């Protein structure tokens with residue numbers, strides 16, 4: 001079968017989705033940012049990272065902070081995800097704007113989002129400038145999951161929102 005050539009940006013478009021998470025960070029102000037650039041960087045130590053563009057208000061907070069949290073919303077939280085992914089913490093308190101509840105973390109200074117079924121607390125270990133995003137990588141120091149949550153309800157995003165599809169065996 002013939003293969004058609006792809007431009008670099010079309011090649012990046014070939015992915016069906018990346019996990020949608022809500023990053024939280026403390027500092028001069030605390031803030032929430034919707035992120036689809038989220039990946040694991042190591043199993044041992046357990047490292048997880050998020051890619052943030054320098055023009056985001058969150059970028060300065062992630063640079064200055066010692067820690068951050070990754071909160072996983074489920075598909076019922078699309079409205080909140082869109083608010084935290086379109087408004088800026090420079091102008092609004094996104095906890096208020098999205099109607100989300102701050103929760104104190106166990107081991108980090110970043111606030112957690114009570115409504116998210118999964119909260120992962122991270123201590124920042126590395127910053128990697130890659131291109132138009134910087135990856136903030138942190139070690140997972142605490143995490144919790146709501147009992148009734150299943151990851152089939154997490155959202156993926158790449159141009160459109162979806163949940164995971166069928167199991168392949």
Ligand SMILES: Cc1cc2nc3c(=O)[nH]c(=O)nc-3n(C[C@H](O)[C@H](O)[C@H](O)COP(=O)(O)O)c2cc1C
Nearest residue numbers: 034035036037052053056057058085086087088089
């Ligand atoms: C689904 C979705 C995924 C996003 N993923 C990222 C991302 O991975 N990195 C990033 O820098 N911005 C991402 N954004 C954009 C930011 O969330 C958006 O610019 C936000 O308003 C920045 O807020 P801040 O200025 O308070 O930091 C995404 C937005 C949406 C809706």
